Amino acid sequence: MSKQFQFKLVLLGESAVGKSSLVLRFVKDQFDDYRESTIGAAFLTQTVTLEDQTTVKDTAGQERYKSLAPMYYRNANCAVVVYDITQATSLDKAKTWIRELQRQADPSIVIALCGNKLDLSARRQVTEEEASKYADEQGLLWSETSAKTGEGVNAIFNAIAKKLPLT
Numbered sequence: 001m002s003k004q005f006q007f008k009l010v011l012l013g014e015s016a017v018g019k020s021s022l023v024l025r026f027v028k029d030q031f032d033d034y035r036e037s038t039i040g041a042a043f044l045t046q047t048v049t050l051e052d053q054t055t056v057k058d059t060a061g062q063e064r065y066k067s068l069a070p071m072y073y074r075n076a077n078c079a080v081v082v083y084d085i086t087q088a089t090s091l092d093k094a095k096t097w098i099r100e101l102q103r104q105a106d107p108s109i110v111i112a113l114c115g116n117k118l119d120l121s122a123r124r125q126v127t128e129e130e131a132s133k134y135a136d137e138q139g140l141l142w143s144e145t146s147a148k149t150g151e152g153v154n155a156i157f158n159a160i161a162k163k164l165p166l167t
């Protein structure tokens, strides 16, 4: 009998950075220009099973839901912390989430920092250098994505999968 692995992945980050859009792109290969903000307890997570292996939990980024996040990252194996490359403040918020994960989540959690909206690089406020340097210092995976075009989206989820303990 082959051994089954079950992983939990949680997405965190400021509202409107594109967490739900990344999940939609990865799971259904779709994009929605008018994606509504994730709100309300009943809709707080989208639980999707990927190849019977990984459960993806999207979270609501609006400040009023912040206190609910520990429920979702507490027993997560991996976290994707998302910022928007066109909003410098969203990187500050991402760093706050990373500090919280480093303190409160399982010590073996695999964390990826993800700069989304790469298709809007003409309006870039966060350089690749700044974000990758921070990620290196913190020992995080890092990459940039566009949920809109799909660029980099599979790569970040695959990079995480490679770092998970398959033994």
Ligand code: GTP
Binding pocket: 013, 014, 015, 016, 017, 018, 019, 020, 021, 022, 032, 033, 034, 035, 036, 037, 038, 039, 059, 060, 061, 062, 116, 117, 118, 119, 120, 145, 146, 147, 148, 149
């Ligand atoms: P909350 O649910 O409020 O926490 O937000 P979220 O992080 O889930 O963001 P969401 O996926 O709802 O996306 C917010 C807006 O940004 C939507 O209008 C999306 O269409 C848009 N968006 C998301 N990803 C991208 C991207 O890669 N490029 C562009 N141009 N727009 C994007």
Ligand code: MG
Binding pocket: 019, 020, 021, 036, 037, 038, 058, 059, 060, 061
């Ligand atoms: Mg959302």
